[in-house]
Amino acid sequence: MKRVQHGVAAIEFAFVLMVLLVALYGIATFGLVLYTQQALARAAADGARAVQMFPQLRNATGAELVSARTHIESVVWDSLSGSVIVPLAHSATPASRRAWLTQTMDVEVGAPSTALTVTVTYPYAAGRLLPWVPVFDTSQWMPTTLTSRATAAL
Numbered sequence: 001m002k003r004v005q006h007g008v009a010a011i012e013f014a015f016v017l018m019v020l021l022v023a024l025y026g027i028a029t030f031g032l033v034l035y036t037q038q039a040l041a042r043a044a045a046d047g048a049r050a051v052q053m054f055p056q057l058r059n060a061t062g063a064e065l066v067s068a069r070t071h072i073e074s075v076v077w078d079s080l081s082g083s084v085i086v087p088l089a090h091s092a093t094p095a096s097r098r099a100w101l102t103q104t105m106d107v108e109v110g111a112p113s114t115a116l117t118v119t120v121t122y123p124y125a126a127g128r129l130l131p132w133v134p135v136f137d138t139s140q141w142m143p144t145t146l147t148s149r150a151t152a153a154l
Helices: 008-053 055-058 063-080 096-106
Strands: 108-110 113-122 146-153
Touching: 008 063, 008 113, 008 146, 055 063, 063 096, 063 108, 063 113
Parallel strands: none
Antiparallel strands: 108 113, 113 146
16 A cells, blocks of 8 residues: 655755754854954954064053053954954944944953063954844853953063
């Protein structure tokens, strides 16, 4: 006796498609986190390289130190505003990208001694590049904050 199996392939396809979409979403999410981490590392390294413009930084005090830190932070913001880590709603112009970055992120330039450390902190939860999917909650296994650090010898 021959059984009628109309529609079984569609049901199997639906199950396989759900697993495939979850896997693709996970791969894309991890890829964007890795890209964001690399952009932060590049920006921190750019800030550390900017230290070379201030050879007198080891003995700097007062206005010289503030000026050097402001310049280093500006180099970091410029480096990050060229990347795609800014959400689409805030990336219409380079000025709006930079404004969002300066409001959202934290750049810390350490106290100069024999070396100077530039630390860049990005709240990834505030600027996710992919939308949140209710079925696939990434908050359990994705970082909420990404940090990168670079050190330059003085």
